[in-house]
Amino acid sequence: MTNRRSTLLCLLLVLPACAFARQDANEPIDVAAVRALQPGRTTAREVVEALGAPTDVVQLGKRSAYRYDGSTTKSTVLFLLLVNFGNQDGRSDRVWVFFDERDVLSHVGATFATHRTQYALPWEDVHEASDHAARDAARPGLAK
Amino acid sequence: MRPPLWLAAALLASCVTGSFDRGVEDEPILPQRLAALRPGVDSLGSCLDALGAPHEVFEHEVAPDGSAGVGLVWRWRDEVGWGLVVSSGDDSIPGSVSIDRDHATHPGCVLWFSADLVLQRWRAGAVGDPAAGRRRPAAAETPGD
Numbered sequence: 582m583t584n585r586r587s588t589l590l591c592l593l594l595v596l597p598a599c600a601f602a603r604q605d606a607n608e609p610i611d612v613a614a615v616r617a618l619q620p621g622r623t624t625a626r627e628v629v630e631a632l633g634a635p636t637d638v639v640q641l642g643k644r645s646a647y648r649y650d651g652s653t654t655k656s657t658v659l660f661l662l663l664v665n666f667g668n669q670d671g672r673s674d675r676v677w678v679f680f681d682e683r684d685v686l687s688h689v690g691a692t693f694a695t696h697r698t699q700y701a702l703p704w705e706d707v708h709e710a711s712d713h714a715a716r717d718a719a720r721p722g723l724a725k
Numbered sequence: 726m727r728p729p730l731w732l733a734a735a736l737l738a739s740c741v742t743g744s745f746d747r748g749v750e751d752e753p754i755l756p757q758r759l760a761a762l763r764p765g766v767d768s769l770g771s772c773l774d775a776l777g778a779p780h781e782v783f784e785h786e787v788a789p790d791g792s793a794g795v796g797l798v799w800r801w802r803d804e805v806g807w808g809l810v811v812s813s814g815d816d817s818i819p820g821s822v823s824i825d826r827d828h829a830t831h832p833g834c835v836l837w838f839s840a841d842l843v844l845q846r847w848r849a850g851a852v853g854d855p856a857a858g859r860r861r862p863a864a865a866e867t868p869g870d
Contacts, residue, residue, distance in 0.1 A: 639784070641784045642792045669748045671749065
């Protein structure tokens with residue numbers, strides 16, 4: 582009788598229930614549009630025409646900077662009876678464009694990583710260089 | 726008669742649950758990439774090329790002539806650990822408690838540039854949001870101006 586109870590308890594403990602969720606904020610940034618920007622030539626108006634409205638504008642003395650961003654978060658939860666395992670993996674695309682006092686583009690800083698998010702369990706290391714390389718190659722405009 | 730052990734466990738699970746969670750947000754700036762930065766030599770452009778886009782940008786050292794330096798902030802998170810959730814059906818006991826420490830202890834780094842956009846210094850460690858208190862409010866134009 583004790584064995585049956587133990588078996589039943591073990592079954593309850595290991596009966597899994599999984600949940601997956603994805604949350605996106607803004608669209609991923611168009612890599613080709615960012616790479617087409619030309620410091621020293623492109624104006625603030627042309628940047629807005631190419632990338633749309635920025636998510637932030639910062640005054641830097643006589644200069645200014647616009648921020649564009651998007652993010653993706655993938656969540657995985659494994660529900661067991663008495664313990665749950667959860668993982669949340671978030672990555673963002675970020676572009677900062679800097680303008681001089683004439684509103685001409687002077688510098689661009691870009692990071693593209695929303696495509697690198699993965700569903701995983703908390704003990705997994707899914708961000709190895711080979712994973713990134715494969716995902717970078719699949720994103721239009723990002724492959725070198 | 727004592728209730729079966731499995732029944733007690735099943736009922737307990739609705740009140741007390743353990744968890745093992747990991748939260749990862751953005752990629753860290755590797756220490757060797759920061760160590761390679763050369764204050765007094767590197768420019769805003771070379772730092773952006775080396776480190777990518779920051780999370781925040783803020784102005785600092787605003788001069789009377791209107792020129793200003795620039796600060797850049799990167800932050801990231803990779804936290805893993807055990808937790809415990811206790812639920813209660815008693816109205817006098819909160820059903821859940823959460824502590825919001827968002828951005829309070831994120832590891833990160835800050836780079837400061839002079840008005841001519843040359844790297845002055847950098848620091849790595851726990852960062853909050855230094856931009857929030859340093860940002861000038863945007864000028865607002867009223868209709869008819």
